[in-house]
Amino acid sequence: MTSEMDVERLTDWLWCLRTPIVQAYAVRQGEGFNLIDTSTPGNERAILEALGGGVTIHDIVLTHGHDDHIGSAAKLVEHTRARVLAPAGEVGFIQGEEAMPPPQFLEWEKPLFERVNPNVPKAPPVHVDVALEEGAMLDWDRPAVVVSAPGHTPGSTALLFEEEKVLVAGDAIASHEGEPMLGVFNSDPPLAVQSFRRLAELDVEVACFGHGDPVRSDARAKLARVAAQHSRSDESVEQP
Numbered sequence: 001m002t003s004e005m006d007v008e009r010l011t012d013w014l015w016c017l018r019t020p021i022v023q024a025y026a027v028r029q030g031e032g033f034n035l036i037d038t039s040t041p042g043n044e045r046a047i048l049e050a051l052g053g054g055v056t057i058h059d060i061v062l063t064h065g066h067d068d069h070i071g072s073a074a075k076l077v078e079h080t081r082a083r084v085l086a087p088a089g090e091v092g093f094i095q096g097e098e099a100m101p102p103p104q105f106l107e108w109e110k111p112l113f114e115r116v117n118p119n120v121p122k123a124p125p126v127h128v129d130v131a132l133e134e135g136a137m138l139d140w141d142r143p144a145v146v147v148s149a150p151g152h153t154p155g156s157t158a159l160l161f162e163e164e165k166v167l168v169a170g171d172a173i174a175s176h177e178g179e180p181m182l183g184v185f186n187s188d189p190p191l192a193v194q195s196f197r198r199l200a201e202l203d204v205e206v207a208c209f210g211h212g213d214p215v216r217s218d219a220r221a222k223l224a225r226v227a228a229q230h231s232r233s234d235e236s237v238e239q240p
């Protein structure tokens, strides 16, 4: 199965790989790439073609163990021998050794989940070569710092490109009509809110997510506005 893969070059080094369901990201590394997430299962060829075909994939970072993020990782490793890095708290889920805790749905999320979930096939497990801890530094052409953002899943993690002021947040954050919002379908919603607040304190200009368009400018201020709404009352935050 191959779905359409739309490529958007957010910068000369960061590309967004979009299907109708989810976004993964490619980060330039020499003549090749590193990947952040791998879309739904069956997209390995679409991803490689989108990057130019025959390219080297050095590292694949999985932000968390959901099927729409780890989906094509196992096949990509087969094709490219890439190294897989993932948050220590997600390794058991990603390797298929532990069951992912289910989302604690807010009422408005239930119909959305019922609409989206049947379109996400189950991902094959993939071996994780490197377990990532908070603060770990990825020694890429553009170095990235591992920032823990649990709550969406127990070990959800974001990557911060400090120098470039770019955050790739996995599903800890999403966006709707250009505005950031708390990611949906969280296993621990209060913890997800705490993580959102932490991420909103980072000095970032651009923020990228698994779901919803990237915020291309002034991301810190936009995230801070949403974080402040959550501070007033977690229940009052409007749904998209």
Ligand SMILES: [Zn+2]
Residues within 6 Å of the ligand: 064, 066, 069, 152, 171
């Ligand atoms: Zn997710």
